[in-house]
Amino acid sequence: xxxxxxxxxxxxxxxxxxxxxxxxxxxxxxxxxxxxxxxxxxxxxxxxxxxxxxxxxxxxxxxxxxxxxxxxxxxxxxxxxxxxxxxxxxxxxxxxxxxxxxxxxxxxxxxxxxxxxxxxxxxxxxxxxxxxxxxxxxxxxxxxxxxxxxxxxxxxxxxxxxxxxxxxxxxxxxxxxxxxxxxxxxxxxxxxxxxxxxxxxxxxxxxxxxxxxxxxxxxxxxxxxxxxxxxxxxxxxxxxxxxxxxxxxxxxxxxxxxxxxxxxxxxxxxxxxxxxxxxxxxxxxxxxxxxxxxxxxxxxxxxxxxxxxxxxxxxxxxxxxxxxxxxxxxxxxxxxxxxxxxxxxxxxxxxxxxxxxxxxxxxxxxxxxxxxxxxxxxxxxxxxxxxxxxxxxxxxxxxxxxxxxxxxxxxxxxxxxxxxxxxxxxxxxxxxxxxxxxxxxxxxxxxxxxxxxxxxxxxxxxxxxxxxxxxxxxxxxxxxxxxxxxxxxxxxxxxxxxxxxxxxxxxxxxxxxxxxxxxxxxxxxxxxxxxxxxxxxxxxxxxxxxxxxxxxxxxxxxxx
Numbered sequence: 001x002x003x004x005x006x007x008x009x010x011x012x013x014x015x016x017x018x019x020x021x022x023x024x025x026x027x028x029x030x031x032x033x034x035x036x037x038x039x040x041x042x043x044x045x046x047x048x049x050x051x052x053x054x055x056x057x058x059x060x061x062x063x064x065x066x067x068x069x070x071x072x073x074x075x076x077x078x079x080x081x082x083x084x085x086x087x088x089x090x091x092x093x094x095x096x097x098x099x100x101x102x103x104x105x106x107x108x109x110x111x112x113x114x115x116x117x118x119x120x121x122x123x124x125x126x127x128x129x130x131x132x133x134x135x136x137x138x139x140x141x142x143x144x145x146x147x148x149x150x151x152x153x154x155x156x157x158x159x160x161x162x163x164x165x166x167x168x169x170x171x172x173x174x175x176x177x178x179x180x181x182x183x184x185x186x187x188x189x190x191x192x193x194x195x196x197x198x199x200x201x202x203x204x205x206x207x208x209x210x211x212x213x214x215x216x217x218x219x220x221x222x223x224x225x226x227x228x229x230x231x232x233x234x235x236x237x238x239x240x241x242x243x244x245x246x247x248x249x250x251x252x253x254x255x256x257x258x259x260x261x262x263x264x265x266x267x268x269x270x271x272x273x274x275x276x277x278x279x280x281x282x283x284x285x286x287x288x289x290x291x292x293x294x295x296x297x298x299x300x301x302x303x304x305x306x307x308x309x310x311x312x313x314x315x316x317x318x319x320x321x322x323x324x325x326x327x328x329x330x331x332x333x334x335x336x337x338x339x340x341x342x343x344x345x346x347x348x349x350x351x352x353x354x355x356x357x358x359x360x361x362x363x364x365x366x367x368x369x370x371x372x373x374x375x376x377x378x379x380x381x382x383x384x385x386x387x388x389x390x391x392x393x394x395x396x397x398x399x400x401x402x403x404x405x406x407x408x409x410x411x412x413x414x415x416x417x418x419x420x421x422x423x424x425x426x427x428x429x430x431x432x433x434x435x436x437x438x439x440x441x442x443x444x445x446x447x448x449x450x451x452x453x454x455x456x457x458x459x460x461x462x463x464x465x466x467x468x469x470x471x472x473x474x475x476x477x478x479x480x481x482x483x484x485x486x487x488x489x490x491x492x493x494x495x496x497x498x499x500x501x502x503x504x505x506x507x508x509x510x511x512x513x514x515x516x517x518x519x520x521x522x523x524x525x526x527x528x529x530x531x532x533x534x535x536x537x538x539x540x541x542x543x544x545x546x547x548x549x550x551x552x553x554x555x556x557x558x559x560x
Contacts, residue, residue, distance in 0.1 A: 047318075083365055
């Protein structure tokens with residue numbers, strides 16, 4: 001291994017240790033008298049910033065009526081927990097939860113990225129060798145964990161139990177289910193053209209009988225013509241942004257009530273796709289999770305070993321993208337997620353007994369406010385047209401270096417240069433990188449850039465953002481430059497809505513809650529924590545080996 005790469009790896013490891021060291025307060029042990037949980041439930045609320053949990057916590061259901069409220073009251077909740085990598089998107093965030101690893105190791109560097117060899121876009125879970133079971137499959141659909149370079153906690157649990165433990169995951173997004181399931185679990189994902197949940201031929205050739213029976217009932221059809229209305233009195237939403245701050249997209253809505261139907265007047269693909277934005281996708285996901293608990297007898301394993309259920313609720317991400325986390329729709333949706341989780345916990349209590357269940361809840365990323373709202377709050381914010389910026393960068397490099405076409409491809413924040421063209425023109429790679437970086441640094445809304453030469457030499461140091469971006473950069477898969485916007489600025493091609501993906505706190509700070517009466521000390525914890533801490537903490541409680549790439553710490557302060 002070249003010395004420069006060794007140095008870079010050492011710097012990343014040292015930074016990870018330093019960020020965690022202040023939180024280590026006791027030996028990584030748990031009460032050996034406590035039995036293993038019968039069922040571990042890992043919940044990921046896609047696109048949920050921790051600030052929304054704190055802002056709306058007083059409105060969550062009390063006692064057993066709310067799930068988020070119950071976890072805050074009965075579990076351990078961290079206020080300073082982070083997705084501690086610099087590219088905060090769904091695929092990377094879900095991968096962090098049960099691998100305990102960062103992208104520089106696990107290889108999932110985005111939802112999509114550019115293949116460094118072909119310079120074509122690839123999707124994080126695509127694999128054309130496999131198809132959805134009983135469903136149409138496009139080449140870019142997510143069907144397998146082929147690109148995931150490490151194992152997960154579920155894989156380790158199955159290894160430790162001789163494959164007797166069951167690992168089942170379900171999500172509104174294929175990447176949400178697959179990247180929680182790992183290599184040996186079984187994911188089921190929502191099919192937006194039919195409203196079904198399906199697995200793929202990577203895992204099995206045909207669905208088990210319980211899935212076939214569930215799908216035959218067509219539960220997704222029950223919401224046609226149903227209306228999503230506000231759950232709380234009008235006064236509860238007084239602090240939310242005005243509905244008209246985010247204009248409705250053509251054919252869409254920007255306020256409640258919100259009715260689900262299709263322009264065709266029939267239950268069709270357009271209707272099933274519309275269910276993704278709002279509470280009914282999450283209700284379907286939890287209903288399927290219930291069917292999985294019963295169909296696979298999760299938590300009642302005949303072998304007496306623990307099982308793992310992963311549930312990723314995808315709809316909050318779609319709502320926040322469209323309307324922003326400051327909107328009434330996002331506010332109300334989170335209240336509905338709370339009530340749905342409360343019902344789910346009550347079901348588990350009746351079925352298995354919550355004393356036998358360990359629950360973890362987190363998110364894959366947070367969210368920026370819409371540019372309109374941020375500007376209203378006097379935080380300068382704008383949308384940056386990434387394609388236009390890249391066209392200007394390509395022209396700049398061509399003009400500077402005698403007409404050479406040096407920009408190969410991009411999937412922001414990653415930018416790929418054409419090193420072969422640079423070699424042909426007799427140019428040093430570092431000179432081309434530096435020219436591109438200097439151009440970008442002078443563009444509106446760009447705060448920083450890092451180059452391949454800097455990453456490989458270990459020169460990206462000194463700030464938290466540098467640490468997070470190093471973790472997000474994978475030597476084999478990532479680009480030759482990474483570009484970071486200013487706070488509250490973001491890459492977007494449209495003129496409405498908002499997004500995520502930055503290394504700033506509004507995107508990294510997510511909820512991290514753990515509930516389990518026999519294993520967890522309830523409380524509100526201010527210690528720094530990371531989502532990568534979940535896997536080693538669960539491994540410690542389950543008494544199994546941590547996943548291979550895990551760099552998190554055991555959250556010993558929460559353990560009984």
